Amino acid sequence: MTNANEKMNFLVSNAKANVNLAAVCFQLIKSAPVDERPKLLEDFFVGYKSTPTTGELKLPITISDEEEHKYMIRYGKLVDTHMEELQKQNLSEKDFYAQLWTFICESPVLPNDKARIIALFDCAIDKRLPYFKLDRDRVLSMENEEYQDICKQIGDDTFAKLEFILNGDFDQKTEQASLVVQMMDKMPDYTQRCVFLTRIIAHYKHELLRMHLKMSVDALADD
Template sequence: MENTTKKIEDILKKASGEKLDIACKIYREISVCAGHESEALEYLCSYSENEESSGEWIVDEEITEEEKHQYVSSYGKMIDGSLEALLRENLPVKEFYSKLWEMIQNNTILESEKKKAFALYYIWIDARIPYFELEEGLEMSNKEYREYIKTHEEVLKKARFILLTPTDQKTQRASRLVKLLDELSDEKEKAVLMAQILEMRAKSSGVVRIVKGKAAERREG
């Protein structure tokens, strides 16, 4: 396992080229790490995001642009759906990566090494990776939620104003919203306000991108 993580780290630190081709090399390293594949996958997903390559060597093209577009079109939604289903389970971290690796390896539609490497790549570029197990969030009925909104109309109006008013720095807007949250003493009040802020932010920004790079991938495909 240590040897595999070292090889993955070496690739990330030195390789230059298309990320999909880099993913092909990493996939092979993970797949031969018998008994520790999910741990190697976790290592890749958890520690690669901020790794910068020196570009000492260039990886060979393993998947052409035409193949890449075909794979995005044919398998992108399926991979997203499988990942989404796993995320909904809110599994412990080790179990999540174990099932994620099984999903890549055991999916009969991904019958070739190239397609499995593409699945690894498509998961790797997802903004919901690295994975975290989350604590149980606050739940309330729709009726109670609406009552909180009605009771705190002025606070919500102010939050909307803060979101839409131009500022010189993002931290100015953020600090004002934090202060607004701090003025509320009840956990449910804060949760409802935060939910409304997120909803307002999504509407003001148009479509919220939940995956990094995938919008461009699909446009190209």
């Protein structure tokens, strides 16, 4: 482990996960040797999201709350768009982080260090990171008519049972998961299992949307 890695681990383990942590880590990555920067960037994103922190390390306030809001409005969408374009290229993990860092550190659309720190922070809080290269050559694709036909093969009763399980109350998550796996094991082929999984994904996307709407309504009510 390099000195930069050790510093990164110390920071994410002891400072609050916010824009000022991103500011310190931005300078740390920037000052590291060029060949280490992509891995440090990846480690920062992983650590920011998953590392428990004591919150005891007080970092300097590089960007105020007001500045964070202003810069996020101005540059957040630009950063999101560029990151999406990189992800569509299905690069290797190393190349993705190398190109993302080059954008954050050198792009003329980010005119100063505060804009670049906000770009790093915007990526750190994005649910689409950390990034992984996917084997898209082997993904299952089908037209809507074929999808609906397979849904009919699976049957409304099966999907109703699935919803009953997903909405059920269980003592342990594994109990719920095991019931879903039992249903999948009974399906005759890979295609049906994939279509079945789309219903599970749709269920939880709907739940997340419902939660976000409720939070928005509650926030408006508080105002």
